[in-house]
Amino acid sequence: MKVFDELNPPARLLLGPGPSPVHPRVMRALAAPVIGHLDPELIRLLDETRGLLRDVFRTSNDLALAVSGTGMAGMESVLGSLLEPGDRLVVCAAGFFGQRMGELAGRMGVAVTKVEKEWGEVFTPEEVDTAVAGAKPKAIAIVHAETSTGALQPMDGLGDVAHRHDALLIVDCVTSLGGAPVLVDQWGVDAAYSGSQKCLGCPPGMAPVTLSPRARQAMAARSRPAHGWYLDLDLLERYWGGDRAYHHTISSTLVYALREGLRLVVEEGLEARWERHRTNAEMLWDGLEALGLVLHVPDPERRIPSLTTVHVPDGVDEAEVRGRLRDEYGIEIGAGLGPLKGKVWRIGLMGHGSQKANVILLLAALVDLLKRP
Numbered sequence: 001m002k003v004f005d006e007l008n009p010p011a012r013l014l015l016g017p018g019p020s021p022v023h024p025r026v027m028r029a030l031a032a033p034v035i036g037h038l039d040p041e042l043i044r045l046l047d048e049t050r051g052l053l054r055d056v057f058r059t060s061n062d063l064a065l066a067v068s069g070t071g072m073a074g075m076e077s078v079l080g081s082l083l084e085p086g087d088r089l090v091v092c093a094a095g096f097f098g099q100r101m102g103e104l105a106g107r108m109g110v111a112v113t114k115v116e117k118e119w120g121e122v123f124t125p126e127e128v129d130t131a132v133a134g135a136k137p138k139a140i141a142i143v144h145a146e147t148s149t150g151a152l153q154p155m156d157g158l159g160d161v162a163h164r165h166d167a168l169l170i171v172d173c174v175t176s177l178g179g180a181p182v183l184v185d186q187w188g189v190d191a192a193y194s195g196s197q198k199c200l201g202c203p204p205g206m207a208p209v210t211l212s213p214r215a216r217q218a219m220a221a222r223s224r225p226a227h228g229w230y231l232d233l234d235l236l237e238r239y240w241g242g243d244r245a246y247h248h249t250i251s252s253t254l255v256y257a258l259r260e261g262l263r264l265v266v267e268e269g270l271e272a273r274w275e276r277h278r279t280n281a282e283m284l285w286d287g288l289e290a291l292g293l294v295l296h297v298p299d300p301e302r303r304i305p306s307l308t309t310v311h312v313p314d315g316v317d318e319a320e321v322r323g324r325l326r327d328e329y330g331i332e333i334g335a336g337l338g339p340l341k342g343k344v345w346r347i348g349l350m351g352h353g354s355q356k357a358n359v360i361l362l363l364a365a366l367v368d369l370l371k372r373p
């Protein structure tokens with residue numbers, strides 16, 4: 001039998017759309033001994049994680065937990081637990097992840113009304129209101145930070161629109177949680193999900209989720225149980241916050257990591273962390289513009305602080321630059337998706353990766369690779 005070489009992945013500076021650099025304290029947490037999913041110590045750590053998740057989501061919701069899986073598991077658990085076949089969902093889609101929410105809900109037998117805009121634009125409450133008035137949906141789904149375009153959706157007023165029409169507001173905050181204000185209670189969000197590997201500084205594998213009391217009522221009022229088992233938030237809540245009945249073997253390793261990542265967020269302070277992401281993003285934006293590059297989202301107030309989309313200049317081989325950044329500098333950045341494929345680079349300054357030194361290194365590498373003065 002062939003014995004392969006010892007594991008030796010390259011050191012990469014992860015400045016793409018995720019995963020992001022993992023904080024050293026989280027790396028140490030990952031090395032702690034594995035324990036059982038019903039061990040009293042793990043239950044205690046789950047309780048602490050719940051409290052930390054409430055702080056980070058800025059919510060008093062009772063239901064706050066982390067689904068085992070990546071951000072997509074968060075999306076699937078929320079849509080699949082709140083909606084049943086025949087329900088109507090209005091999806092605001094101005095990018096890849098908005099489109100995906102619509103596609104996923106459609107697969108679940110949900111009737112989807114899609115409101116679309118150009119990739120890079122955001123929705124006004126009036127636009128959402130008009131779409132909802134005609135459709136009478138059970139829920140409205142929107143992406144807060146659209147990682148495919150770099151656009152940050154303003155959230156003020158959307159909760160009012162949803163609740164005036166007796167609909168739930170579902171928000172994807174995978175790329176914003178821990179990197180930009182996510183104010184679940186203040187915004188009137190009924191369901192939010194995120195991922196551990198973007199601005200929370202953890203490896204992929206855990207998807208934080210929270211549901212408002214209204215969302216829980218809607219879940220309880222379903223005419224049949226959720227289609228799936230693994231991502232059923234009703235069952236998961238029993239394990240995380242109820243009778244602790246066995247549901248699945250949660251990874252203690254990933255719980256340690258998430259708890260440590262969240263502890264780091266709370267230690268730094270949410271406001272200070274948002275400010276750090278914003279300051280480093282502004283430095284990146286100024287630097288890219290000084291190199292003569294054009295940002296895809298013109299209005300700085302509409303840009304995601306943790307994910308920047310920048311146009312590939314004419315005559316430059318998009319993939320070659322990305323490849324050389326990786327091979328010569330050890331830096332990973334992302335390519336464009338959908339209509340922006342080949343047209344933009346996506347640069348992430350997420351969580352532990354949002355540092356001044358990283359901005360300077362990337363800008364210097366681009367000066368070299370793009371042969372800028």
Ligand SMILES: *Cc1c(COP(=O)(O)O)cnc(C)c1O
Binds near residue numbers: 075
């Ligand atoms: C990354 C991302 C997802 C999906 O998360 P995975 O961890 O890749 O499953 C969903 N929505 C948005 C906005 C994202 O950026």
